[in-house]
Amino acid sequence: MQRRSAARLSPLLLLLLLLLPLAWGAGPWPPRADRELQVSSRLAGQAARVALHYLNYRLGSPSALRALGQVRKATVKPIPGIGHKYYLQFTTEDYKSSQNVGTCLATVLYLKRKPRPAVNINCTYTKDQKQTREDDYSFYKKLRQQTKPITGNDTPDSYGHIEPALEPAWALAVAGSSYLMWEKSTENLGYFMAQVKNVKQWITKDDSIDFDYLVILHEIPTQEMISCHLRVIWTPGHPLKVKYFCLSENQRSESGEGSGTESGSTNGIFNEEEANF
């Protein structure tokens, strides 16, 4: 991000400068040029998580879910009349094991008009791609072989335990919730999936895996727990299909549907040595 060199002050520019203090109150910070954020700032972490929600949803791979490691660099650029665009560099961890699995570069544009942030994200991935594909396929096979539909409550349970038989379903809930959390996230509201309250599998006649969930999202900074019904349809190697319906304390309801055709971009996953990044 290059700093623009100082221009000769025209009368119009002078007027705009005088009006800046009025604009100050309008948003979380003054609409100036690009601003570097502290890597520990809440907004940087939040934006990085939004980018990862998008990635986890688009990849639709329960074995390759990623969580935020550390933010390494963050800048925000106000785009007048449109919104705020974040430029981020951050490390990622495997969702379950917390092992470092690579670095991402992402942009997250929070739009004033549309509810959903626009994300572009490119990542390195240090886990063996072939292995994750195989892990996904073995999840898939196990679920396809069910004659009796999988059902469950409270995953993880109160003590943080996930039944091994419910692990694939839980991982798919994370992937499906990622779509929902991406949609709901704003510059000031962030989400984590706290618990799967209820899961029910639908046995399908086609190749897909079909689950109905009730998930609980943890909303920051309000601390509220939001209940959402989630329907996730998965075929490995295909975009995840997600439908959701959320109800909150004040009876506001929101719903949405995703099928992998939303705008945004990711390079998918590719293996590259960390040093070359």
Added chain:
Amino acid sequence: MLLKVILQLLVLIRDVQEQLDKVRRKPSLPLSELVTQHYLGMTYENRPMYYLKISQPSNKAKKIIWMDCGLHAREWISPAFCQWFMKEILQNYKTDPKIKSFLQNLDVYILPVLNIDGYIYSWTTERLWRKSRSALINSTCFGTDLNRNFNGSWGSIGVSHNCSSLTFCGTGPESEPETKAVARFIEKRKSDVLCFLTVHSYGQYILTPQQNHAPCQRKGLRLHELYKNSGSWWDWAHMIGIPFFYTFELRDKGAYGFILPPDQIQPTCEETTSAVMTITEYVNQKYFPNSAVAVTSGSLWL
């Protein structure tokens, strides 16, 4: 399932009570020289609140390190940590030179569960409960966020005045008996309290105001800025002039969140103990420079 949970909770309460009773029993146990239990007040549901005072008997007037856990009911790793930390001190106070050194000058006050009613409710009824259990509006609405109820810029930002909200700040500053009990206690001793630690989850970072970076920066701990909220322990501690105050957010970073698996309890407690020891040693060195043992450097990652 509910019966199983109730039984487990009863066992837990019985175990904690047994430990406390051991401490109270008379002098043949060496630990009774060091740690004593004191009454603080009553919760909304009329449960007694006790803090533990770890104090090396001496003629010297000591300063105070305060630590509380379990302010938010669902953050179970927090009370677990207070118990672990107590165990660490009590097991090692005779052999660890750093503990021996700071106990010459500092008393450590530990409140293992601040929000007892809420904590029990999270075991028996609703795992993700956060607030206290005070009843409002003809018992149709329950709980105040105790970390919004303190008398530091109470009710201004990052709070809700709606009882059903999880950040409900209460009907007024210190409206809750738990908050009042702790605040009154600290207020009476504020000239002696050097450091104030409050333990939460999750997120895996330490919150500190800008001017207090010194000990943590030296050790490379991750410092963090969080959302603004008023009426927190923090605002209040700052307001009454306590020099060092930190909010700990323990593991994890969001994958399990409040529902941390058992295999993460020990590593969380170990790394957090390192952090608390670092802060305590720093405070000891700063305020009692002649008696402190030199702080060894090492890298800490929280």
